Amino acid sequence: MKQNKKRFPWLMAAAVVLAAGIVVCAVGYFSVKAENDRLQEELLQAEEDLQAQEALAEEAIREAAAAREEVLQAAAETPAPTPAPTETPSYLGDLENVPAGTVVSEEEIDWQNLEQYFKSYEISDSLFQRIYGDDKSYKTYCTVPREDLRYIKVLHYGFDGQVLVGELMVNYLLEEDMTSIFQELFENHYQIEKMHLIDDYGADDDLSCLDNNTSCFNYRLVTGGSTLSNHATGCAIDINPVNNPYVTYDSGGEPYVVDDKAVPYLDRTNPEAGAMHMITHDDLCYRLFTERGYTWGGDWSNPVDYQHFEKKVY
8 A cells, every 4th residue: 555655646747747748749739730721721822813813814815816806807808008000111112203313311211122222114205205306315316216225213322422313224135234233333332423314414425424424325426436336225334434534545655534633533553443433353343244244445445435334235
């Protein structure tokens, strides 16, 4: 009995310690539970917030899609704007009725269809009236049929670099030669001071040459002779005659020219011959005519006719 009384305090102490442990465990449990509950509430709230944001994003996507659809619909219903009309260049047309000597700007030229500016035409009644008469190129006693002549219109560069309209009267057998030669000269910016029918000078060859006029047909005799010139059949042409003079030589070999303006052009070896519009063997004009079978007067001995090319077709 006494022995049991001695054990009792220890049992009580153990009971107290055990009770305290139980209390501590209980407090810890409820603290952990409370923290878990709080965390679960925060997690639920976060999930709700995320769902709300997703809903807002989906709504924004739907609104954007609806807006895009409206824009596409409006665009489909709106007619396409009418393109501004393209301005068609105003090119120079056929030259038949454009007077010789007319200045043409390069912007007026249809460079893709250049051949239209180098054409031949049959002699119209109005043109025949211009050339017919004893003081004209087609004399009343002319033996060349009107049908054997062609009226040529071309473009050419003048000495000042401007583009001019030119005209020639040639034999119909040479019309293709002349149109192709003058087109190639033009394409290479070869300069010819002027090209008018000799009728503008009263069919006077001297007056035409003194004015440095390039011409072809004129029913006349050879210079200083009694036979018909090849000009009489439209088978000869004189080009830039002041720069390429008709020269005769006396018995002492001294040259003579009608026009003193031609004296600076007597020396055909001048290194500036090309710039001075002098026809030489190196000149494009010489090459184009001679390769088509023309004879050059610059190769004659006396007289020497540097302006002259001819092709006998009869």
